[in-house]
Structures are given as C-alpha cells and as structure tokens.
Amino acid sequence: MTILAAVAAFAVSADIAASDHATRRAALRKQLLPQAVVALIGGTEGDHGDLRSTFFQEPNFLYFTSWCEPEARAIFTDAGDYLFLPKRTDVRERYTGRKSAPGDEGIAAQTGFDHVLDAAEFAAKLKELAGEDHAVHWLAKTQGSAIVRETLGAARTLHPLEMPAARVRMVKSAAEVARIQRSVDATIDAHRAAWKRAKPGLYEYQVATSMASAYFEQGCERHAYLPIVASGPNAIVLHYGANKRRMDSGELLLMDVGAECADYAADITRTIPLSGRFTPRQREIYEIVLGAQKAAIAAAKPGMRFMGREPGTLNRVALDYVDSHGKDRHGESLGKYYLHGLGHHVGLEVHDPTDPGVTLAPGMVITIEPGVYIAEENIGVRIEDMVLITETGARVLSSSLPREAADIERAMRAR
C-alpha cells in the first residue's frame, strides 16, 4: 500500500530492465564532451580481501551496465558500448558457481551490449577506441582501475567520471523509487520490531539483531550499513557501531538502521525513550529536532539547495530552527549541538554520490536528518526520514513510521 501511495506521481512501471541501462549510458554521454570514451572496471571476488563479505558489484558499474558478475569491464563510446567478461574457469566456478562468459549463446541479448568481448582484450580495445585524442573518463579510486592508467600511459590526461556519473545517478527513475520504497518499508518493519523489543536491561546488540532479522526475513540481501543502536551516552557518538552496551531505564535509544533490498538502500533513524515515556527535557529536545526536520521537509522542493551553511539551503533552515528554539544548561542556544549536515542522497549506496553544485530536482531521494547531541545532559536525538523530491515539493517515503513523540510513546505502551 505504501508503495502505491509513495510513487503515485510516477507511473508504477515494471522493474528496472536491461534497456534502462542503455538509457542511463545515453544520459551519461550528455554529461561528457563529444567523442568521449568511458572506461569502467567492475568489482572482483577479492575486492574486500577477506571472507566476511561476498562479491558485490562496484556501484557505478552496476548502475551503467546492470552487470553483476565479477571481473567485468566496460568501455562506452559514441559509436557503441563494449562489455568485457572473463573467460570461464572450472576451478573458480567450483567455488562460486556458474558465470556468463564471452561467446555464450545469446550473450548480447542477455547483457544488452552489442559487443561482448573477452576481458583479456580490454587493454588493446581501450587503446584503439581512445586513440590519440579522445577524452577518456575513469574512476581513479575504483579497485583495479590502475589498468586504465597502465594501458594509456602516465603521460595521458585522464578525466574524472565521478561528477558526471553522480549527476545522472542523482535523479531516480520510477522503478528505482519503487525499489527504494521496498527497502524503506523493510526498514520501517525493523524499527517497529525494535520498539516492541527495546527495554532497560537488554543489550544494544539484541535490538540490532531484531532489526536486521526483520529485513533479512524479507529477502533483503545486505545491511545498507551496519546498524547503529546507541543508548544513553552512545547516542552522542554519530557513527557508533559497537552495539555492546546494556541499556538503562530513563535513557534514550537512537537507532539508525537501513536495509539494502534489490541493490537499493534505505536509511532511517528514530530516537525512543527506553522506559516508554520521554522525560520533560528529553521531550523538549526531541520536539526541537522534530520541528527542525519538519521545517526542512516543508522547504524541500525543486531548485532548492540542499547542503551548506549559507542562507537559502535546506540545511540552514534546519540549523536556524535548532538555533532559535530552546537553550542548554548555560542559557546558550542549541545550534552548536547540531553536529552534522542535514542529510545525503540515497540510491544504490546509502551515501549516494552527489554533485554538490546541483540543486534539488524531481526524482531525487534524500535523507533529512537533523540531530542535537548534548553530551553533558546525556541526550542525543536524531530523526531521519527519506524524502522524494516531487514536481511541487517533497514526499516522505518513510511517513508510515511514526515520529511524533506522543505516537512513539503510544506505540511503546501498546506492546
């Protein structure tokens, strides 16, 4: 139900198709000079250097090719796009299963690429397509991208792809928004599970596991990031992740958790009173953070600037609200306790790449997550929701998870 409500402004379309990736590559070409060549290196099974994580595709590679098998490479040109796949080896497939290979029947239709070549041909083909004077774009920091530099030589100027790619990825299609909504809904279930379970005397990791279980149970493949379940003083630590503390009565519990389902991330934070009721001071601070969040959401619309502290940004709207409401124990205003920026874009990655010079536009998905952290009062409050920028304003994708103090208290009493 939530999905239909959230994407009503878009046609509810079929899921992401191979043809969508050709559209994405065409959009990328519009960001580059004519005749530019893009060289992309996909992830490998050894990228993470240990057995704690399984293979997952480098996000730009996944976004522009849809290909999610290891050791692939790609070259995009005005005259056609090339995908390179490694040869099949029996030994490796014994460990990690059957893969596609160049020369497989129907490989062009399966990949959506006209040209599917052996990965061993990548260097020679790149040299040929780059020629002497085509602008070559690459992702310098991606694992394995040294081969692009080695192939073209140290003297050749290479152009960054990060910002052109980010400008395309920042605007989500209806199918992407639908996938994000699924991750949001699974994450909302995780928060509801936490509200049922959290109580004084339990450990933070017990809440974390209940939350993760809620989304893994639904088939989500990964955490979008490791769960932050931070009680009492830990709520002041912005990226606390040890989750080892025993929670005490009277404390706040800050939970910043997100599922990744079908490649797309969610990122939602709630702060709840462990005893089921906020103290007057906790509630006062909570209402200030909520007021700042509402002010920023109300101001979000196409053309607005998102981040930065200068006047006219959404971030400044939230900061001004915090700074003009309430005081600390020393009679000073609270702006100095707003310790981080208002939010970030979300997509394939929980911190999706962003061109900071681009203003908000329809189809962008961002978090709006003001926080106030007062160490000497043991109060850390963050409220984070995911917001879709629409033609006329913003729609909260995570609106079905309560955030009013009274609604949270009611939900905790009802368990």
Ligand SMILES: [Mn+2]
């Ligand atoms: Mn976030």
